[in-house]
Amino acid sequence: xxxxxxxxxxxxxxxxxxxxxxxxxxxxxxxxxxxxxxxxxxxxxxxxxxxxxxxxxxxxxxxxxxxxxxxxxxxxxxxxxxxxxxxxxxxxxxxxxxxxxxxxxxxxxxxxxxxxxxxxxxxxxxxxxxxxxxxxxxxxxxxxxxxxxxxxxxxxxxxxxxxxxxxxxxxxxxxxxxxxxxxxxxxxxxxxxxxxxxxxxxxxxxxxxxxxxxxxxxxxxxxxxxxxxxxxxxxxxxxxxxxxxxxxxxxxxxxxxxxxxxxxxxxxxxxxxxxxxxx
Numbered sequence: 719x720x721x722x723x724x725x726x727x728x729x730x731x732x733x734x735x736x737x738x739x740x741x742x743x744x745x746x747x748x749x750x751x752x753x754x755x756x757x758x759x760x761x762x763x764x765x766x767x768x769x770x771x772x773x774x775x776x777x778x779x780x781x782x783x784x785x786x787x788x789x790x791x792x793x794x795x796x797x798x799x800x801x802x803x804x805x806x807x808x809x810x811x812x813x814x815x816x817x818x819x820x821x822x823x824x825x826x827x828x829x830x831x832x833x834x835x836x837x838x839x840x841x842x843x844x845x846x847x848x849x850x851x852x853x854x855x856x857x858x859x860x861x862x863x864x865x866x867x868x869x870x871x872x873x874x875x876x877x878x879x880x881x882x883x884x885x886x887x888x889x890x891x892x893x894x895x896x897x898x899x900x901x902x903x904x905x906x907x908x909x910x911x912x913x914x915x916x917x918x919x920x921x922x923x924x925x926x927x928x929x930x931x932x933x934x935x936x937x938x939x940x941x942x943x944x945x946x947x948x949x950x951x952x953x954x955x956x957x958x959x960x961x962x963x964x965x966x967x968x969x970x971x972x973x974x975x976x977x978x979x980x981x982x983x984x985x986x987x988x989x990x991x992x993x994x995x996x997x
């Protein structure tokens with residue numbers, strides 16, 4: 719049960735972070751918001767690394783650095799997708815990728831979830847997709863919805879983040895996570911340069927990414943604790959339910975309607991939580 723609660727807390731924090739970052743990036747520019755979000759996450763982790771003792775090995779630090787590549791890449795493409803396409807396309811695609819990759823890796827390294835947990839995992843995938851789906855999606859030329867590629871790349875990045883952090887034991891403290899966050903904003907800066915963007919913020923609103931970054935740090939910490947209490951596959955799938963919270967926030971704060979597909983998706987997410995908790 720502890721794993722379930724911590725993973726759901728991570729999903730809530732990620733949902734809040736993505737909502738804030740998505741709103742700000744749409745009103746300003748993608749790359750500065752993504753960059754300041756990673757800077758905010760790094761600043762929050764510095765405090766944790768100083769306060770919470772740990773004894774990380776070299777392998778723990780290396781896993782943290784690999785997680786940073788995934789985190790920075792995922793953040794960059796997620797925000798770019800939010801700015802150019804629909805959240806209803808980008809969010810579910812990224813969440814499915816973030817859930818599937820760690821589950822696959824967890825099984826490879828020897829995890830054996832129960833049948834009930836597997837049922838919850840399978841139900842989560844359509845739930846994640848439906849909960850953020852919009853009834854009408856404008857397709858780009860060639861029949862591919864705009865933002866899908868960004869969502870796929872973001873999902874791969876977050877999948878690497880979850881899978882790599884899943885290898886860090888609880889005795890390592892937060893030094894490996896600090897490496898994750900430092901590499902993440904360097905990754906965003908590199909991605910911005912390679913794709914013709916500028917990660918340096920020039921307007922006050924672009925610093926709104928800092929708040930999203932602090933929330934993302936909270937999410938990662940909750941995920942780490944969830945992973946240390948239970949299976950990587952369970953923690954990753956429940957954390958990947960974050961689009962449900964993003965949709966609810968959009969409904970409550972922006973007046974967006976919950977459509978039938980989204981309501982069905984929320985029901986699927988509830989079934990997932992019940993199955994994983996019972997299993």
